[in-house]
Amino acid sequence: xxxQREEILNRVTAIAAKFKKKxxxxxxxxLTTQELGLPHRFEEAMHRRLGKSGIFIEVNGKYxxxxxxxxxxxxxxASR
Numbered sequence: 317x318x319x320q321r322e323e324i325l326n327r328v329t330a331i332a333a334k335f336k337k338k339x340x341x342x343x344x345x346x347l348t349t350q351e352l353g354l355p356h357r358f359e360e361a362m363h364r365r366l367g368k369s370g371i372f373i374e375v376n377g378k379y380x381x382x383x384x385x386x387x388x389x390x391x392x393x394a395s396r
Contacts, residue, residue: 346378
């Protein structure tokens, strides 16, 4: 279970790095998955648990990173 949690956290952190690199960290700077260089499965994951996490937020077909929510989730997952 711990290993799975680490893998998930690593994947989310890697995706978040793409958002940060492109400065997609506010609704005004939201980008499409293509602009972010993300696979189609990202959008599918956003309809499941990833979207419910609140780390990545969809606005009119574009996405941005909630850095505050990412920090909260990272802290919570690290403490388990």
